[in-house]
Amino acid sequence: MTSENKSKKAPYTIPIGPTHPALKEPILFTFRINGEVVEEVDFAPGKAHRGIEWMGMRRNPVQIVHLTDRICGICGVSHTFAFARAIEQIVGIDVPDRAHYIRTILAEFERIQSHLLWAGVAAHELGFDTLFNLAWRVREESMDLIELLTGNRVNYAIVQVGGVRRDIEEEKFARIKEGLRYYESLIDKLLKLFLHDKTINMRCRDCGLLTYDAALKLCTVGPTTRASGVRADVRLDSPYAAYGELNFDYVMPDLYTGETRGDVYDRIVVRLLEVAQSVDLIRQCMKQMPEGETLWETKMPKLLAACKKAEGEAVGRVEAPRGECLHYVRMNKSDSPYMWKVKASTYSNQLSWLEMLKGEQIADIPIIVASIDPCMSCTDRVAVVRDGKPDIYSKEYLHRLSVEKTRRLMND
Amino acid sequence: MIDVILAVVGGTIAVTIIGIIVGLVLLGIDRKFAAHMQARVGPPLRQPFIDVAKLMCKDSIVPENAVVSVFNAAPLIALASAVTLLLYIPIAGFYPLFGGLGDAILVMYILTVPALAMVAGGFASGSPYATVGAQREMVTMIAYEFPLAVAIVAVAWRFSMAGFSDPFSLATMAGVGSGVVVWDIVGPLGIIGCLILLLVLAWVTPAELSRVPCDTPEAETELCGGLVAEYSGRNLALFYLAGGVKTFAMTALGVAIFLPWNISWFIGITGWTALIADVVFFLLKVIVVMFFSVSLIRVSMARFRINHLVSLYWGYIAIAALVGLMMIILDVFMKGGVVL
Numbered sequence: 001m002t003s004e005n006k007s008k009k010a011p012y013t014i015p016i017g018p019t020h021p022a023l024k025e026p027i028l029f030t031f032r033i034n035g036e037v038v039e040e041v042d043f044a045p046g047k048a049h050r051g052i053e054w055m056g057m058r059r060n061p062v063q064i065v066h067l068t069d070r071i072c073g074i075c076g077v078s079h080t081f082a083f084a085r086a087i088e089q090i091v092g093i094d095v096p097d098r099a100h101y102i103r104t105i106l107a108e109f110e111r112i113q114s115h116l117l118w119a120g121v122a123a124h125e126l127g128f129d130t131l132f133n134l135a136w137r138v139r140e141e142s143m144d145l146i147e148l149l150t151g152n153r154v155n156y157a158i159v160q161v162g163g164v165r166r167d168i169e170e171e172k173f174a175r176i177k178e179g180l181r182y183y184e185s186l187i188d189k190l191l192k193l194f195l196h197d198k199t200i201n202m203r204c205r206d207c208g209l210l211t212y213d214a215a216l217k218l219c220t221v222g223p224t225t226r227a228s229g230v231r232a233d234v235r236l237d238s239p240y241a242a243y244g245e246l247n248f249d250y251v252m253p254d255l256y257t258g259e260t261r262g263d264v265y266d267r268i269v270v271r272l273l274e275v276a277q278s279v280d281l282i283r284q285c286m287k288q289m290p291e292g293e294t295l296w297e298t299k300m301p302k303l304l305a306a307c308k309k310a311e312g313e314a315v316g317r318v319e320a321p322r323g324e325c326l327h328y329v330r331m332n333k334s335d336s337p338y339m340w341k342v343k344a345s346t347y348s349n350q351l352s353w354l355e356m357l358k359g360e361q362i363a364d365i366p367i368i369v370a371s372i373d374p375c376m377s378c379t380d381r382v383a384v385v386r387d388g389k390p391d392i393y394s395k396e397y398l399h400r401l402s403v404e405k406t407r408r409l410m411n412d
Numbered sequence: 413m414i415d416v417i418l419a420v421v422g423g424t425i426a427v428t429i430i431g432i433i434v435g436l437v438l439l440g441i442d443r444k445f446a447a448h449m450q451a452r453v454g455p456p457l458r459q460p461f462i463d464v465a466k467l468m469c470k471d472s473i474v475p476e477n478a479v480v481s482v483f484n485a486a487p488l489i490a491l492a493s494a495v496t497l498l499l500y501i502p503i504a505g506f507y508p509l510f511g512g513l514g515d516a517i518l519v520m521y522i523l524t525v526p527a528l529a530m531v532a533g534g535f536a537s538g539s540p541y542a543t544v545g546a547q548r549e550m551v552t553m554i555a556y557e558f559p560l561a562v563a564i565v566a567v568a569w570r571f572s573m574a575g576f577s578d579p580f581s582l583a584t585m586a587g588v589g590s591g592v593v594v595w596d597i598v599g600p601l602g603i604i605g606c607l608i609l610l611l612v613l614a615w616v617t618p619a620e621l622s623r624v625p626c627d628t629p630e631a632e633t634e635l636c637g638g639l640v641a642e643y644s645g646r647n648l649a650l651f652y653l654a655g656g657v658k659t660f661a662m663t664a665l666g667v668a669i670f671l672p673w674n675i676s677w678f679i680g681i682t683g684w685t686a687l688i689a690d691v692v693f694f695l696l697k698v699i700v701v702m703f704f705s706v707s708l709i710r711v712s713m714a715r716f717r718i719n720h721l722v723s724l725y726w727g728y729i730a731i732a733a734l735v736g737l738m739m740i741i742l743d744v745f746m747k748g749g750v751v752l
Contacts, residue, residue, distance in 0.1 A: 014540045022633045036544070036718060125633045127624050127715025133450040199625060199714035362544060363717040366633045 011039050014362070018047045022125060022366035025376035029369070033362060041357045045350065046390070048376045049383035053340050060335045061087045061161050061307045062300060068327070069155045071342060072378040074117060077103075077110045078320035079327070079342070079378075080159035085240060086316030086329040087161045091306050093296045097242075099163035101289040104242040105176075106149065106158060107318065108278040108285075112183065113142040114321035115223075115271040115278075118373045119194065122268065125366040126203050131193060138186055145179045148172060162296030162303060173286060180279050187276045194268055195256070204265040208356040208368035211262055218355065221348045222323020223270040224372045227253050228262035234319035241318075246284045251277055264364075264371045271373075274321075308335055320345050322373045344378030423509045424499065431498045434695070435656025436460040438663070438702055445707035460656065464649050472645035477538035486533025487643070487650035493525035494657035501664045502586040504694035505674045511588075515580035516564050519665065523560075523620065526654050527553050530629075530639045533651075537642035545638025548718050549622070549629035555725035556619040556626075562733035563609040563616070566740050567594050567669055570602065573744045575752035582665075586672040593672045598740065599748015605739025610670045612733045617662050617705035619725065621655065624710040628718050663701040671697050 011034040018026040026047035032040035052071055056064045061083075068079040081103055088095060120135035143153050149168055150156040158164050168176075194200060210220070215228035225232050231250045235243040251273045253259075253266035260266060297303045313330040323345030332338035349372040356368050384391045440457040447454020456462075474480055499510040500519050527549055534546030571579035574597040578584050587593040594606055619626040630638040637643075640651055675693035676686030716724065744751055 012540060012543075014544070021636050033540075033544075036548075123714070127627065127631065127633065128713065129446075129624075130450045130711040131714075133452060137451065197714070199716070202720055203714055203717060361717055361719070363628065363631065363634055363715070 016365065017043075022369065024121065024370075025374070027374070027376050029365075031357075031362075031365070036361045036363070038357050038360050038362070038365070041354050043350070043353060044390075044392075045376060046380050046383040049380040050377070053342060053381060056340045057336055057338075060304055061337065062304060064337070064340065065159065065161060066157055068342075069157055072344070072375050073154050074114045074375065075110060075320045075322065075325065075344075075378065076154060076156050077106045077159060078318050078325045079344075080156075081107060081241075082316040082318045082320075082325045082327040083329065083340075084159050084161050084316065085318065086314045086327045087307065087310075087331075088296075089314035089316070090312045090329060090331045091161075091310040093162045093306070095163055095296060096293040097290045098167070098292040099294045099296075100241040101285050102164045102166075102168055102294060103159060104246070105168065105282050105285045106146070106156070106164075107241070108281045109142055109146050109149070111278045111321045112275050113139050113146065114373075115275050116142065118271060118321075118370075119190070119268070122264075122367060122370055123194075123200075125370045126200060128197075128200065131197075131200075134193070135190075138183075138190070141179050141182050145176060148175060160295060161307070163294050165295070167294045168289075176282070176286065180282060183275065183279045187272070187279075190275070191256070191272055194272060195265070200268075201265070203364070203367065204263065204268060206261065206263050206265075207364050208264045208360060208371055209262055210352050210356050212260075214352065214355050215262065218352050219348050220323070220352050220372075222319070222321070222345050222373075223251075223267055223274065224323060224349045224352060226251060227260075227266035227270045229254075229260040234317050234324050238317065242285055242288070245288060246281055248277060248281055248284075264367055267371045304335075307331070309333065313339075322346060322375060322378075323349060325378075342378075342381060344375060346372065346374045346376070346379040347381075350374065350379065420509070424495075427498050427509060428495045431495050431657045431660055432653055434698075435653065435658070435660040436464065438659050438698070439656045441699055442659070442702060442707050445703055446711050449707070449711045460652070464652060467644075467649035467652065468646055470645035472647045473642075475538055475642045478642065479536040479538070482532050482536035483642075484647065486529045486536065487647045487654065490526040490529040490533075490654035491650045491657065493522055493529065494654045494661060496525075497522050497661040498657065498664070500582060501661060502583050502588050502668045502672070503664055504691045505586065505588060505672070507583050507588050511581065511583045515578075516568055516582050516585065517580060519582065520557075520561060520564060523658075523661075524553060524557070526658055527620075527622075529654075530651065533643070534629075534639040539642045541635045541637070541641040542639055545629045545631070545635050545641065548631075549639055551718055551722060552619055552622070552626060552629055555722045556616045556729075559612050559725060559729045559733040560616045560620070562730070562737055563612050564669065566605070566609055566733075566737040570594060570598060570740050570744070573752065574750045582668055586668040591677065594670065597750040599743045599746065601739050601746065601748050602743035605736040605743060606670065608732055608736035608739065610666075612729055612736060613666050613670070614701070614705035615709075615729050616725075617666065617701075618709050619721070620662055621659055621706065623706055625713040625716045626721055628716060628721055631715060659702065659706065660698065663698045663705070666701045666705070667694065667697045671701070 011032050014031045014033050017023055017028040028044040030042045031038050052067060056067050065080050065084060068083045069076045071079045116135050116139035120132045123131035123135060147153050150158040158166055210228045212229045215225045215230050233250050236250060251270050253269040256269050256273060310331045311333050316327045318325050325345055326343040328341040329337050330339035352372060360368060384393050439460040443459060444454045444457060474483055497519060500508050500514045502508045531546045531549050534542040567585055568579045571584055576584050598606060622630055635641060640648060643651060674690045676690050681689060
């Protein structure tokens, strides 16, 4: 503790993190508090950096697909999906239609389980453990279905470059429909429990406000931005997989409450309504799914050879449960990509914390931090270490580095 | 003289042991109740005993910038004062050990001591979490003291109006000896007033015990345990024991004031069987009170923000308590029930 922190006089400094019960993943927040009110916020991500991109740039695309599965325990499909889309664009692979539909179904199941997991976490942050237990219990159904479809509860290993590794056979439809009916019958109950509870209302209404302008300015994505009234959804804005053929619309909080405030409550509304939307999307997919192949090329050496021949760059974007997930890949006629960059949704959303937390109370810190559904292992792509100690690259320093490099290149 | 001292010392030791055992069992039952309401299996009933035994074996770490003496004394004071409470509260229809030496007002004062000890320990921890927790605990205390005082004083006042010589004595309120309880002396209006006060007392209990929704001073997800954030090992075990004993004392207080009946009188048995029946019946009442005032409330609500807590207790619950008091006053003026 520094001498500055020792001061007991207001305003004082409270560190939250890198490990803290309010945080599910490591990140360090530093709050300057006056009484119970947050005056200033700063945060330092980078505590969950694992060098996945570095590992990926030494492997071939098929190996990387399985590495992307492990970027995040929750949105494994989204990452593999985004990476596969980037490679498919570079190589020029035409993914079979049936694979598109299967990918869509899986992505939507992932959204259901992710949103329910989040709902449970949010309830726990509010100290409402009964609701946390309930949310996680009903989440199990989606986990079971995902296990039925992919063979795994997490790290699904189902998306492959050029398609999916497993088909959804006809006999599984009955079980899927049963699961969908379960959620359809449940959604009203969940909405009632979460949105009409007096204490949740009291804690979440007008708490952690993010205005429409701020949401736009900070380039927030996913449910966070939709809860502030911004109509943005990768599935609709630039349809991929089967989304172009499905009938759905942006999920906005005013659908349910009739108004958009951009508070934590609205974020709960959006996520719960998206569970209902996902159920509907899966139903549509099951109805429209065409017959056919599920992989562009079943023989691995052929697929790898095609990847090796490819040259170019591409961006794969998908709407992960938390928002846009973006993979940039550059191939340079070699086994492994020349460049691979992952930008997860939390990276875009995290700066909105500063906006939301200012002027709020200590008691609201956990729920506001959780309200964007942060995923640090998705986000942490850089950690600066100098002389064995964590360090920060400032904008000025990076600018100077780039100027120096340009000079060097010009002199060569 | 020597036998009086022996009786006091022996009695105190007995009450301490009984208080700790019953307190821990109550915590275990509470966890079971909560688990079943949340559709979980929950830990075994003896889990609090296992927890305490384990904590006792652990090192007690004292933070570098803590005020060591206060930091170490606080858990002891908390447990000692929680046990002291039991010496003044009638248990299972027995005359309390120190019943002649203190009354309900004293109990109300002692009730604040464990909380104050935790506040002192929190401030002495030198941790920002504990400091915030200590501030919140003080605010919480200020918030719930008023409704609690109104509830107890209203009942005592009703007893004095009915002509009892020692109305503030908890033994009088519990009908020890006389067999007269508050429901016997109030009229119809007074019954409504007492029911309101019973609810008020049930709502004060979670705040007094720092349980959800009033666990703001400890708020696990916000303050990592707040007041007790820096406590570990033996010190934490003592706080845990104090929490258990206080749960027992708070529920026993509720039982003594509002549900003091004995079963032996009702089914007409005497001797040892009557004694056992009374004790079992008393423990059942304590568990029922705990279920409604601790377990049920804590599984059905989210945690309050500190400003919500203050406005709830100073606003709604204080008003409810005052309405209950008014009912009892009206009851007396309208000559309902027993009035001298």
